[in-house]
Amino acid sequence: MPLFLRKIGLIVGFLGMSFFAFSQTSNELNYQIHIKKAVGKITLDGLLNEPDWQTAEPTTPFRQQFPYDTAQAIQQSEARITFDDEAIYVSYVVYQPRKYAVQSLRRDFPQGGGIDLVAFNFDTFKDKQNAFHFAINPYGAVREGLITRGDQISNDWDNKWECRVQNYDDKWVVEARVPFKTLRYRVLEGVNEWNINFFRNNLFLNERSSWAQIPRGLPMNSIAFSGTLVWDTPPPKPGANLSIIPYLTAGGTADYLSNRPWQNTAGVGGDAKVAITPALNLDLTINPDFAQVDVDQQVTNLSRFELFFPERRQFFLENSDLFGAFGNNRLNPFFSRRIGLGRDSLSGNNTTLPILLGARLSGKLDNNWRLGVLLMQTGRKQNVAVAANYGVFTLQRKLFTRSAMSLIFTNKHNFFEANDRRNADLFNRVVGVEYNQASASGYWNNKFFYHRVFSPERRTEPYTVGVNIGYFSPKWIVEANVTRQGENYRPDVGFVQRLGQGIWRTPVFIEKVWFPANPRLNKVVNSYGVGIDADMTLRATNAQVWDWDFSPVIGFMRFRNNASLRVTPVRYDYTYLFADFDPTNTGGKALTAGTSYLYRTMRFFYGDNHARRLYMDVQGQIGEYFNGRITSFTPTVAYRYQPYGLFSLITTYNRIRLPQGYNSTDLLLITPRLDLTFSKSLFFTSQLQYNNQINNVNLYTRLQWRFKPVSDLFIVYTDNYFAQEAWSAENRYYAPFQSKNRALVIKLTYWLNV
Numbered sequence: 001m002p003l004f005l006r007k008i009g010l011i012v013g014f015l016g017m018s019f020f021a022f023s024q025t026s027n028e029l030n031y032q033i034h035i036k037k038a039v040g041k042i043t044l045d046g047l048l049n050e051p052d053w054q055t056a057e058p059t060t061p062f063r064q065q066f067p068y069d070t071a072q073a074i075q076q077s078e079a080r081i082t083f084d085d086e087a088i089y090v091s092y093v094v095y096q097p098r099k100y101a102v103q104s105l106r107r108d109f110p111q112g113g114g115i116d117l118v119a120f121n122f123d124t125f126k127d128k129q130n131a132f133h134f135a136i137n138p139y140g141a142v143r144e145g146l147i148t149r150g151d152q153i154s155n156d157w158d159n160k161w162e163c164r165v166q167n168y169d170d171k172w173v174v175e176a177r178v179p180f181k182t183l184r185y186r187v188l189e190g191v192n193e194w195n196i197n198f199f200r201n202n203l204f205l206n207e208r209s210s211w212a213q214i215p216r217g218l219p220m221n222s223i224a225f226s227g228t229l230v231w232d233t234p235p236p237k238p239g240a241n242l243s244i245i246p247y248l249t250a251g252g253t254a255d256y257l258s259n260r261p262w263q264n265t266a267g268v269g270g271d272a273k274v275a276i277t278p279a280l281n282l283d284l285t286i287n288p289d290f291a292q293v294d295v296d297q298q299v300t301n302l303s304r305f306e307l308f309f310p311e312r313r314q315f316f317l318e319n320s321d322l323f324g325a326f327g328n329n330r331l332n333p334f335f336s337r338r339i340g341l342g343r344d345s346l347s348g349n350n351t352t353l354p355i356l357l358g359a360r361l362s363g364k365l366d367n368n369w370r371l372g373v374l375l376m377q378t379g380r381k382q383n384v385a386v387a388a389n390y391g392v393f394t395l396q397r398k399l400f401t402r403s404a405m406s407l408i409f410t411n412k413h414n415f416f417e418a419n420d421r422r423n424a425d426l427f428n429r430v431v432g433v434e435y436n437q438a439s440a441s442g443y444w445n446n447k448f449f450y451h452r453v454f455s456p457e458r459r460t461e462p463y464t465v466g467v468n469i470g471y472f473s474p475k476w477i478v479e480a481n482v483t484r485q486g487e488n489y490r491p492d493v494g495f496v497q498r499l500g501q502g503i504w505r506t507p508v509f510i511e512k513v514w515f516p517a518n519p520r521l522n523k524v525v526n527s528y529g530v531g532i533d534a535d536m537t538l539r540a541t542n543a544q545v546w547d548w549d550f551s552p553v554i555g556f557m558r559f560r561n562n563a564s565l566r567v568t569p570v571r572y573d574y575t576y577l578f579a580d581f582d583p584t585n586t587g588g589k590a591l592t593a594g595t596s597y598l599y600r601t602m603r604f605f606y607g608d609n610h611a612r613r614l615y616m617d618v619q620g621q622i623g624e625y626f627n628g629r630i631t632s633f634t635p636t637v638a639y640r641y642q643p644y645g646l647f648s649l650i651t652t653y654n655r656i657r658l659p660q661g662y663n664s665t666d667l668l669l670i671t672p673r674l675d676l677t678f679s680k681s682l683f684f685t686s687q688l689q690y691n692n693q694i695n696n697v698n699l700y701t702r703l704q705w706r707f708k709p710v711s712d713l714f715i716v717y718t719d720n721y722f723a724q725e726a727w728s729a730e731n732r733y734y735a736p737f738q739s740k741n742r743a744l745v746i747k748l749t750y751w752l753n754v
Helices: 003-022 051-055
Strands: 032-035 063-066 077-083 087-095 117-123 131-136 142-148 152-154 162-167 171-179 192-202 207-210 227-231 242-255 260-277 280-286 341-343 350-352 355-364 369-378 387-399 403-415 427-438 445-454 463-472 476-485 503-505 508-514 525-539 545-559 564-576 596-607 614-625 628-641 645-657 665-677 682-691 696-708 711-721 739-749
Touching: 032 077, 051 077, 077 117, 077 192, 087 117, 131 171, 260 355
Parallel strands: 032 227
Antiparallel strands: 063 207, 077 087, 087 171, 117 131, 117 192, 131 142, 142 152, 162 171, 192 207, 192 227, 242 260, 242 739, 260 280, 280 355, 341 350, 355 369, 369 387, 387 403, 403 427, 427 445, 445 463, 463 476, 476 503, 476 508, 503 525, 508 525, 525 545, 545 564, 564 596, 596 614, 614 628, 628 645, 645 665, 665 682, 682 696, 696 711, 711 739
C-alpha cells in the first residue's frame, strides 16, 4: 500500500475515535408529538374548525434559535398534525401582527432569511440525513424541497401538496395537506415513528424559532435535532403510485453564427414516476425538454479553471445526494450537468444536447441500505458532443447513527462516427468508495474517499484520494482537508476543477465565535469572531508549491437585525504558473509559464437586513493582482414590492491594471432581474445579463401559469447578443447588440396520477 494511503488510514482511525468522543444525545426523546387518525373530514380552508383539530396534540412552546437559543420564542407558534387515508394534515397558529415580509406570491419562493414563513420537515426513515421540506408564507405561497446530507436543501424538487392561509390582526393560520403519495415511507409492524420538526422565521422581531430546539449558529434545517412523530395508529400502507407527466412544446430557434435562420420546432415527450416499493422510486424520461429551467447566473471568471454551476433540472434532483455527493466541490466523480449540456465550440455558449431517453432508480432498500441506478442515452450535436451512453450505480450502507459507507460506479461510452476525430476515449469509467461520518450531535462531519478512473489506454495515477474533517458548533467552525489528485484523474462524467495535474491540496479554515454578554452590546450585535484561512496546492512529483493563499485574520460580526459584516484586512496569494495565463481572461498578452507571483489584497463583505423592502449587499477586494493591481466591487440592490414582485440588480465590476504591454481592462457584469407574481398561479420572470468578458448579452424571459398543482404552461424566450463589436475567424464583422441566437418555446406539462 502506498505510504500516503497508510497515512490517510491513520487519519480515518482518528476520525473514528473523535466520532465517539464528541457525539451527543439528540432531541428524539425530549421532543415527541403523537399523531392520530382524524374521525371526520378535514376541509382545507385555514379555519381549523373541525373537531379533529381540537383533539390533535399541540406542540410545546417554540424555542428561539436566533438571536438566542436559551429562551422561548417571544412570539409563539403552535402546530398540530393529523391524517386520514389519503394525506397528512398540518396546521399552524402563528402569533404576529398583520405586518409581514415576503418577496412574492411565487411557488418555490427562494431560500433565505428575508421572508416570514413557517415550515416542517419529515424524516420518514429516521436516518437523520434525508427529509422532505415544506414551507408556507403568510400569503399562502408554498415551496417544497428535499434535504440531503443532514442539512443541505434543494428547492428544485416539485411535487403535489396544498395549503390555505387565513390572516387576522394578531395572527395568521395555516392548514396544509400533504398526500401520502408525495412522500416515501415504510409501514412497520408495531409502533411507527418518523423524525419531525417545525420551524418559524419571524421578520417582525428578527427571530427564528423551532419546536425541537436547534443550537444557534447551526442550519435551521439540521435533521440531527429533529423530534419524534409517534403514530398512535399506523399510517396507511403505500399503495400503487404511478405519475405520468407528458409535455408538448412548440416554438422556434435561430443560430445566426452558424448561418441557420429561424426554424419552427415542436416536440413531445414526458416523464413517469413509478413507486417500485414505498421507498424505491423509478423515474423514466423520453425526449425530455428543460426549456423552463431558469438560466444560469453568469459570473466573471478570473481563474484558470472551470466554474461549477449547480443542477437545476427536476429529473436529476430526487435522491440527488446518492449520485452527486461524492468527493468534494472540486473533485466529483459524477456531475449530472455533463448529461444533456455542453459548450458550443463556435459560439462559446452553453447549449443543450438531445437526451433521447433515461431511467433512474433511487431510494431505500431498507432502513440501512440505499440504491441508485441511472441510465441515459444522448444524441449527437454538431460542434458540441458525440452520442453517448451514461450509466451510474451507487450503493450506500448506513453505519452508526448518521454515518454511511458508499460505493459509486460511473460509465460513459462514446459512439464515434467514422470521420469523427475527437480527442476522447471510447469509454471512461470510475469506481469510488467513501466513508461519510456524521456525529449524532450534528457537529462533526467527516469524509474519506478514494476514486479511480478506468479507460482503454492505461495511464499513470488515474485516482484521487482525500480526507475532509469538519467541526461545526455554535462557538467553533473548523474545516481541514487533504486531497491527493493523480495526474490522470479525468472522470468524463464528473467535475474536476484542475484537470491534468498531479497535486496535493490542503485547505484549512478555523473560526472562533463569541456571543456578547453585555446587555447594551447584544441589543445590536448577535455574535462576532475571528478566523484564519489557508490553502496550499503542491505539485506531487517534486513538492513544488503551485498555489497558496493565506488570510491570517478574518473578522466578522453578525447583527441582531440579520445583517452581517466580514473583513479580511490582508490576504496573501502566491501563484506559480504551470501554463501561460492572461490574468484578465480576455485574450490579452499572457504571463509566461514558469513564473511566480506573490500579491496582497484586502477583502470585505456586507450583507444587509433582507427584511427591509430596499436592501443592498456588497462585497469586494482591493490590492495587488499578479504583476498589477485590482479593484473589485459586487453590489446587489433589491427592492421588494410586497407581495407581488422583487426587482434586483447585481453588478460586478473588476478594474484590472497590468504593466504596459499587458491587457489592462474593466470587466463589467450587470444582471437586472424582475420577478412578478400576479397571483399564486401566474408568474413572470425577466433577466438580462450583460457580460463584456465573454462579449455576450443574454436575455431570458419566462411566463408561467400553474393551472393545476404541478401542471404548467410556460412561454420562454431567450436571446444572446454581442456586448461589443467582434470579428469571426472568417473575418466577419459583428456589431454591438447583434443577435447571436434566439429561441422561443411554449411548453405545456400536465401531472397525471394513475
